Amino acid sequence: MQTQHRRLAPSTVLLLVVPPLLWAGNAVVGRLVRELVSPLTLNFVRWVVAFALLLPLATPVLRRGSPVWAHWKRYAVLGLLGIGLYNAFQYLALQTSTPINVTLVGSSLPLWMLAVGTLFFGARVSTREIFGALLSMAGVLLVLSRGEWRQLLGLRLVPGDLYMILGTIAWAFYSWLLARTNEPRALRQDWAAFLMAQLVFGLAWSGALAVGEWTMTPAHIDLGWPLAAAMLFIGIGPAVVAYRCWGTGVQRAGPQAASIFLNLTPLFAAVLSAAFLREPPHWYHGAAFLLIVAGIAVSSRR
Numbered sequence: 103m104q105t106q107h108r109r110l111a112p113s114t115v116l117l118l119v120v121p122p123l124l125w126a127g128n129a130v131v132g133r134l135v136r137e138l139v140s141p142l143t144l145n146f147v148r149w150v151v152a153f154a155l156l157l158p159l160a161t162p163v164l165r166r167g168s169p170v171w172a173h174w175k176r177y178a179v180l181g182l183l184g185i186g187l188y189n190a191f192q193y194l195a196l197q198t199s200t201p202i203n204v205t206l207v208g209s210s211l212p213l214w215m216l217a218v219g220t221l222f223f224g225a226r227v228s229t230r231e232i233f234g235a236l237l238s239m240a241g242v243l244l245v246l247s248r249g250e251w252r253q254l255l256g257l258r259l260v261p262g263d264l265y266m267i268l269g270t271i272a273w274a275f276y277s278w279l280l281a282r283t284n285e286p287r288a289l290r291q292d293w294a295a296f297l298m299a300q301l302v303f304g305l306a307w308s309g310a311l312a313v314g315e316w317t318m319t320p321a322h323i324d325l326g327w328p329l330a331a332a333m334l335f336i337g338i339g340p341a342v343v344a345y346r347c348w349g350t351g352v353q354r355a356g357p358q359a360a361s362i363f364l365n366l367t368p369l370f371a372a373v374l375s376a377a378f379l380r381e382p383p384h385w386y387h388g389a390a391f392l393l394i395v396a397g398i399a400v401s402s403r404r
Contacts, residue, residue, distance in 0.1 A: 104202040110355055117351035119310075122345040128340035130378055131332050132193050138329045140321040141193035144336075146312035149185060149305050151337025153298075160298035169286045170299045183284040184345075185304025190311050191269030191353035194201040199262025200274035201375050202245070205368040207266040209242040212397075214274040223278050233259065234401030238365040239244035241393030245368055249353070249386035277357040290353075293346045362401045365394040 110118075134146065139147070163170050170177060195204045212235035243251075289295050306319030315321045323329070352360045372387045 111361065114351055114354045117347045118355065118360055119366065121348040121351070122364050122367040123370045124137040124339045124344040125364075126201070126205060126367045128294045128344075129192070129196060129204050129371055130374045132196040134378065135149070135329055135332045136197055138263070138324045138326070138332075140315055140323065141197055142190055142311045142315040143321055143323055144193050145186075145189045146305075147333055148189070148341055149308050150358075151333055153301055153342035154195075155304055155338060155342055156294055156298050156301060159294035160292070161296045163289075163295045164302065169289050170302070173285050173299075177299045178277070180276060180279055181303030181305075182307045183272045183279070186195060186307030186311060186317040187234050188269045188276065190308065191265045191272065193257070195262035195269065196298045197262060198260050200264070201371045201379070202368055203260075204262060205267050205371040206242050206245055207263050208270050208273075209365040209368055210239065210360045211269070211364050211400075212238055212268050213272060214271055215277065215357060218274040219278055219357070220277075223317070231353060231368070231401050234362060236397070237400060238362055238394045238397030241390035241397070242365060242368065244386050244390040244393065247386075248306075249384065249389075254361075256374045264350055274361075277352060277361060280352050281357045282390040283353075288404050293349060297342070297345055343381055353403060359401055362394075362398045365397065366391075369394065 132141075135144065150246075162168060192204065195207075197209075214233065215228050216225075216235060220227055241381055285299075289299065310323075348360070351363075370386060371390045
């Protein structure tokens, strides 16, 4: 499969900017409620909320004659990678790492996308795409080093960073599989039905992980209005709205170009962390933003 070269329309850019903003909010909220609920339980309840919201819009997907069941293996894999594993790894990461660190590690996605696409999907990577990914990664490293490149030499990853690396690899496979269209056009074009097709399997995966958490670890959940409000946010915004925008954006722009936009997540996370976690941004966040935007521009050019 050859690399996709598509000019990004303003509407496509908007679709690809909304998910990193909401996913940055998801990281901040996940960090805020880490004392109130266990990570895998948080992931499961998040998708229960999303399922309840989508059900009125996509009920036909669950019926016996639905085309989903003819492609159940594909949706089971998409549900495992994009709904089960990625989010589980992220909430696990937030137990020991900050939202900015988690989103920074997640911003290695463009390089994982290039590697996964080349090794497993026969993608041809252009020099322009490599240069764009490296520009964006330079912005990520600038934030990670706090403006002092020498700090990178002494960088040590915490367990949360390692969890996020695993989650990012899962998301790279998910994005490439998402771009492969072998299901009926009617299902693909109905965003609610397409997300529900993944969610019905992803909910089963995340539920199984939550059961394992309660069986093998001292899991907990402290019910109350703060946790309920957090659940509503992550169930509506980062789950339903962000996945709807990301799915459409990937189809329009291609997985490689779309992945560059996720490097905006740590910049949004820095702003939100300053507002809600009292972690103020610094000059290097602005410089990193310019590098990330430059990487997006280079990668998306014809």
